[in-house]
Amino acid sequence: MRDRVRFAAGQEGISTDALIDALAGDISSAPVPSVRRTLAVSFAAGSVISALAMLALLGLRPDMAAALFTASFWIKLIFPLGLAVAGLMAVDRLGRPGAEADRGYGVGIAVAGSMALLASVQLITAPRDAIRSLLLGHTLDHCTALIMLLALPILAAGMYAMRQMAPTRLRLAGAAVGVTAGALSASIYAIACNETALPFVTLWYGAGIALTGVLGALLGPRLLRW
């Protein structure tokens, strides 16, 4: 108790009034940087690195020109991009104290739900002996892992951006950054991947995105404290 008294306010350090004077004097010199721009620049930079890594490691899918005219190519691109939009909406909210990310969650659930629906329709209408390949594809051994690998630069950039913000729920904020990174990575990976089955994409792209989200949730409390 004796020691507590020594640290009582005003005995050392700076008086609150002096601090307020100093902080107020600090603002005209330093314009407020836009939080949204930091987010946009960071996630874009991470995505560019990830896309370059994809081109260097995997290259475009061999049947690229033909694939452009297939529905599965575009669905495979739009599904993760939709999740990325939802993730960015959540990131923007969760980085601000006192804000809820309900709209981001709503969009995310709608996108994932639509994709699951499309995949189910394809499964139900398929002949029995095709179901196995619709679910497991032919790239199962590396699909999810590569999505997570390509997500790492985006995750790093996203965490950097989130650190400039003020998240108050660190695990949740980390998870949102992770899901966004995983979703952007999956849409980049989609250009290299020649799987066409929607159930495969839903399951294993979904797994890559979800696991990157888990990684973000684990890192959040460590990286995002302020």
Add this chain to the structure above:
Amino acid sequence: MSVPNPPLDSLMIAAQSGDEAAYHVLLKALAVTLRGYFARRLGRDANAEDLVQDTLIAIHERRATYDPQRPFAAWFFAIARYKLIDHLRATRRSPTCAMDEIEDFIGVDEEPSASARLDLERLLDGLSPRSRDIVRTVKIEGQSVAEVSQRSGLSPIAIRVLLHRAVKAMSAKVGNSRS
């Protein structure tokens, strides 16, 4: 949580566009609100005023995260709550101890034995990355507050406040491990 003072929203918006006078009025009002907020939750805690200052610095540094479309009070109290929880987590079971001990410990470093350095690293580990950086550069490498300020973009006064807190947190840890 009720809005303590609706004009705070407009003061904050003015402050975000660089209105120093509005910002000054706002911070004064927030300091009063914070003092009450923390006093109700901490009782007669000698650190309450430090927490007020910490929170004001946090508000200053994170002011870009305030969205003018949304209520200021929600933003403000979320930061206050975050800082309160942080404070409780850091100090709940750690009695503070004499600060001179830790000052000596960091400042002199006559016998840089491995174990002492490990202890120091462990103490530094408990700090936020930014505080750790400031303690390192100012207390260990001996850079001036002005130099650190230029490099980090924080105002000198914010650095002095952070340094003061960091040293106190470390001394609290030393006291804790000895008891």
